[in-house]
Amino acid sequence: MQFGSPGSVRARYHHLDHESFSYIITTVNNSNEEKQGTVRLFLAPKYDELGNVISLDEQRRLYIEMDKFHVDLRPGKNTIVRSSTDSSVTISSTYTFKELLHFEDMNNDRTEFCSCGWPQHLLVPKGNDKGMVFDLFVMISDGAKDFVPPSAPGQKLCNDALSYCGVMDEKYPDKRAMGYPFDRTIEAQSPAEFLTPNMLISNITVRFQD
Numbered sequence: 001m002q003f004g005s006p007g008s009v010r011a012r013y014h015h016l017d018h019e020s021f022s023y024i025i026t027t028v029n030n031s032n033e034e035k036q037g038t039v040r041l042f043l044a045p046k047y048d049e050l051g052n053v054i055s056l057d058e059q060r061r062l063y064i065e066m067d068k069f070h071v072d073l074r075p076g077k078n079t080i081v082r083s084s085t086d087s088s089v090t091i092s093s094t095y096t097f098k099e100l101l102h103f104e105d106m107n108n109d110r111t112e113f114c115s116c117g118w119p120q121h122l123l124v125p126k127g128n129d130k131g132m133v134f135d136l137f138v139m140i141s142d143g144a145k146d147f148v149p150p151s152a153p154g155q156k157l158c159n160d161a162l163s164y165c166g167v168m169d170e171k172y173p174d175k176r177a178m179g180y181p182f183d184r185t186i187e188a189q190s191p192a193e194f195l196t197p198n199m200l201i202s203n204i205t206v207r208f209q210d
Helices: 097-102
Strands: 022-029 035-045 064-073 076-083 132-142 199-206
Touching: 022 035, 022 064, 022 132, 064 076, 064 132
Parallel strands: none
Antiparallel strands: 022 076, 035 064, 035 132, 132 199
């Protein structure tokens, strides 16, 4: 490759990607009035490299946040459907080198802050060709206690990846610590001892196909 030669250079690269999917969560609001909830989704491997089940306190360091969002829960049974493309940790769009070079499709309001977020195509771990087992952790916390009111009304810029990047010119939009509830030591010896009625762990398998 001659770096000093005129003209453009084309390059092709491969990266991980995954099929779009949806979470379907069924929950029950036992009160007689509508409640606000915060749905928190995390993913971690179930087994270590030797095939042993990972302890809960060790596993908490491996959990990655997949999504976090607010829901309104009517009294009784509720079915929540959430697309992976709406994840609060990923950026909805990325710019090509050409766009970045020429500042195409950008204006003065969209700063570098708007490029914050995890790439959507890297949301799901690679797994392996035989199928790697993960624990999908789901928790619905009290949305009224989690809510952080904005300092000013109106639509904010750069609402991508709120869990990782926060909101521009605002407080972090969650009163809970980042990574909650895995931000602290877990003394429980088993998932059954750790889980409360607003939590659930479900086994899923991620299979890599080249």
